[in-house]
Amino acid sequence: MTIQEPVRLAATLFVPSPDPAALRARLVEHVGRYAHSETTAAGDILLSSELGLSRLTLEAGGLRIAAESRDPAGLAYIKMIMADHVLEFGQAGVALHWTGAGGAGSPLPFFREMTVTAVAMVGRFLRLTLRGNDLGRFAEGGLHVRLLLPSEGVAQRWPVTGDDGRPFWPDGNPPPARVYTLRRIDVAAGEVEIDMLLHAGHHGAPGAAFAERARAGDVVGMTGPGGGDLPEAADYLFFADETGLPAVARMLAEMPAGRRVRAFVEVEDEADRQVLPSSAAAEITWLYRRDGARLELAAIAIGTGDLPPDFVVWGGMEHAARRAIYRRAIDTWNLSRDRLRLASYWRRGQAGEDHHHDD
CATH class of the missing domain: 3.40.50.80 (Nucleotide-binding domain of ferredoxin-NADP reductase (FNR) module)
Known part of the structure; x- marks a missing residue:
């Protein structure tokens, strides 16, 4: 019986730069806080984390970033993180274009459309039960998600993968977003519970406004998860x-x-x-x-x-x-x-x- 290695998804980005070595050094400095860094015999720098692997190669006229992951969401996060940092580090005028897996226009693998199925008050919390498809990835990797909260009566168009690997909004109209904790998740049932605190003084804020009008049938977006891990201890x-x-x-x-x-x-x-x-x-x-x-x-x-x-x-x-x-x-x-x-x-x-x- 032949044991097959997990399929690895890959994508590549070439960033034109007058000083690719300096750009690479800044990427390693910042991304290296959360990833293991090593230099290969050929002089490339590898950044590895639970998301996957990035290879940073100096080339004439720019920096090549090759990303790979076993998970579509992991690859999407690497592409997004790298693009955000490249643009932050003074390359804002450069048009970025990833090639390979997860191309422009494809669904964001860390996004789900969710429907409100129940609303209940628990103390000063409004507890929402949300239902969606394929929630397995939300059961690990962090406790928190970002809810995208369209205004009442708005038919929201959800984001897709942009050419630069970051979320792209087809109508240029992203709704307000807030971070919440998944208090409970049932992957088999496709359900999550989120407690939204109704605190004084925040009426009219996006989260509070949504909570005050929430009812079964409302549709929201959800991305994630995130928020770090809890180390093993007794x-x-x-x-x-x-x-x-x-x-x-x-x-x-x-x-x-x-x-x-x-x-x-x-x-x-x-x-x-x-x-x-x-x-x-x-x-x-x-x-x-x-x-x-x-x-x-x-x-x-x-x-x-x-x-x-x-x-x-x-x-x-x-x-x-x-x-x-x-x-x-x-x-x-x-x-x-x-x-x-x-x-x-x-x-x-x-x-x-x-x-x-x-x-």
Whole structure:
């Protein structure tokens, strides 16, 4: 019996440049933060990650980028990342044209059209159940997706692959987009659940506007997933406010028996508590802002002697709280950065997206 190697998809981009060596160096500097870099005997540079492989070759008059991946979405992400960086690094006037797999006009492999099938209120969250096809890739590789939210009554034309590898909107009219957590995903049923926080002061913002009018039959776009991984560990320490609560619920629901989790969740008051089932040994501490409790104070109360060895810290919260917990983890708990996954999902006093990781 012959064992066949997985099919690898490939695409190539030639970037005209007066200084291709400098362009390549900048690509390696930036993309190399998330990918392994090595130089071949022929002088090419290889960048490899879970997405696939890129080969950067100096040629007369420019830089050739050869990308390959086992997964159409992986190849699409490589092409998009490379194009974004090339244009960012001063090549904005250059028309980019990828050849090979995933050509211009083809569907974006990381995009799905989703239909709302149910709407329910859970505390201050609006829980949407969305249904779509072929959702397997959304079950791994990250907890978060980007929802594309057309205005009411708009017949939206969805993006396709552009000539430069980036999403191209046929009518030049992309709808507002916001990042949300997949609280639950059922690949077999083609369903996901997303909790959208209805918080005061954001009426009229794209996410809140959609949430307020959402009903069964509405159609949205979904791209992703993203948001990083949770490193393997026996013990975890979670910090979250309402914006991070759906991610905590998803991670606890999927965590196997034998793991231990200590989670601190800050909400407005007791009405915002939720049941968070898990096979892991989970200790959940609910912090109520109305009583003055804060995530930062909970972190300060934890001394180095209170922590197990080789634990991992995860957090999703407001920017200032994230920064305080980050400093506590580095300066007091002496936690290495590879054991730290903290993100700010919003920033007090600012509307829109503010989704940054410290790792």
